Amino acid sequence: MFSKTLLAATTAVLMITGLTACVETNKAKDPQTIVKEFNEKWANSAEFKGEVKIKNIKNTDAKGFYLVEMEKGGSGYITADGKYLIGGPILQLEGNKVVELGEKLKSSEAKELLKTVDTATQAITYKPAGGIKHTLYVFTDPSCSACQFFHKETDALIKNGVQIHYLPWARGAESLKGINDVWCAKDKKVAYESATKSEPFVSEKCENTVEKSIEIGKKLEVRATPTIYTEDGRVITGAIPAQNLLEFLNPEAKEKPASEPATSEVTASAPQTK
Numbered sequence: 155m156f157s158k159t160l161l162a163a164t165t166a167v168l169m170i171t172g173l174t175a176c177v178e179t180n181k182a183k184d185p186q187t188i189v190k191e192f193n194e195k196w197a198n199s200a201e202f203k204g205e206v207k208i209k210n211i212k213n214t215d216a217k218g219f220y221l222v223e224m225e226k227g228g229s230g231y232i233t234a235d236g237k238y239l240i241g242g243p244i245l246q247l248e249g250n251k252v253v254e255l256g257e258k259l260k261s262s263e264a265k266e267l268l269k270t271v272d273t274a275t276q277a278i279t280y281k282p283a284g285g286i287k288h289t290l291y292v293f294t295d296p297s298c299s300a301c302q303f304f305h306k307e308t309d310a311l312i313k314n315g316v317q318i319h320y321l322p323w324a325r326g327a328e329s330l331k332g333i334n335d336v337w338c339a340k341d342k343k344v345a346y347e348s349a350t351k352s353e354p355f356v357s358e359k360c361e362n363t364v365e366k367s368i369e370i371g372k373k374l375e376v377r378a379t380p381t382i383y384t385e386d387g388r389v390i391t392g393a394i395p396a397q398n399l400l401e402f403l404n405p406e407a408k409e410k411p412a413s414e415p416a417t418s419e420v421t422a423s424a425p426q427t428k
Contacts, residue, residue, distance in 0.1 A: 182234035185211045185220055191236060206239075208232075214255050216244060221256050229256055261387035264374055268383060271370060276363040277319035278342045280312055287315030288403045291383040293323035293371050296349035297332050298379045300393040305350050310396035316403070320346065321367040323379050330364075337362045 183191075189208045197207035210223040211232070219240075223229045231240040244255040268291050273279055277291075290311075294301045308318055322337055324330035332349060338360040339345030348355035374383070382390040384403065394402075 182218070183236055185213070188220065188232060188234075188236040189222075192232070192239075212259060214244075214259055215246065216255055219244060219255070221259055231256070261389075264383055264387035264389065265385070266387075267370055267373055268385070268387065271319070271321065271367070272363070273319050276367045277321055278337075278346050279320070280308055280318040280343075282312050282315050282317060285315060286317045289317045289319065289385045291319045291321055291385075293367075293374075293376050293379060293381040293383075294320050295323055295325050295329045295333060295379045296336060296346055297329050297352075298325065301380045302350045304380050304382075304393035305346075307393075307396035307399070311399065314396075314400055316400070321371070322364045323371050323376055323381070324364075324368060325379060334362060334364055337364050 189211050193207050196202060198204050199206075205224075205226055207225045208222045209225040212221045212223075214221050214231075218234045219231050220234065221229060222232050222239075230242075231244055232238065233240075246253045246255050246258065271277065271291065292304070294304070296302070296305075311318060322333040324333055335355075335357040336342060336345045336349050339355060339357045345355040345357060371381075374381075374389075378391050380393055382399075390399070390402070
């Protein structure tokens, strides 16, 4: 969410069941008016040490609360009258689930963006032989060590009905050339496998769709590789073992995966995009 500076000043936790607003609807302001007034008064204030300027504001499911995203990163909430800034989470109680309001909104937006991916031309797809139980969209760079670890886990995922769409994400100019070569290869799977092992492969010149995928990644605010999205827009940043990922996808399943995945661990934070 917000930076540590803002959290120290505004930390709060709200739990909403009936989406009761903290403000009266007749005092609500236009979202852009809230942004303008807030930035003029508070963006450079001593209270927030110049760290808090609203870049974007979005409606949420909670009446009376907007999600705000900051220019220097982080997000939080502001009430519809512009009087209360919330640096902590707002937890919505849905049936027997607790959902963080901002994450729910971001997941919904991600789900819609991922629908625009033309997997036939933009993705390298690994499909289970049997039925598809889950689909993952993975922003990857084959030169990234965490991506190489994740790729070793794909067999276990595929055997358990997980379809994987690899989408290119460049961490820099050098890796951009590398993913261009992979996505221009006649056999993209062979090229990707070779690239993860630093082995040579045959590529061609082509008008590829790398930039289209990277543009979607930018809209999703991808910052590291691999970044893994579920079909419903939930996100995991960094590589995790297949068994952990299967548990995430099937929280109620008690049976073990069909194939035991590797148990080696990697750091959740992969190399950052520059």
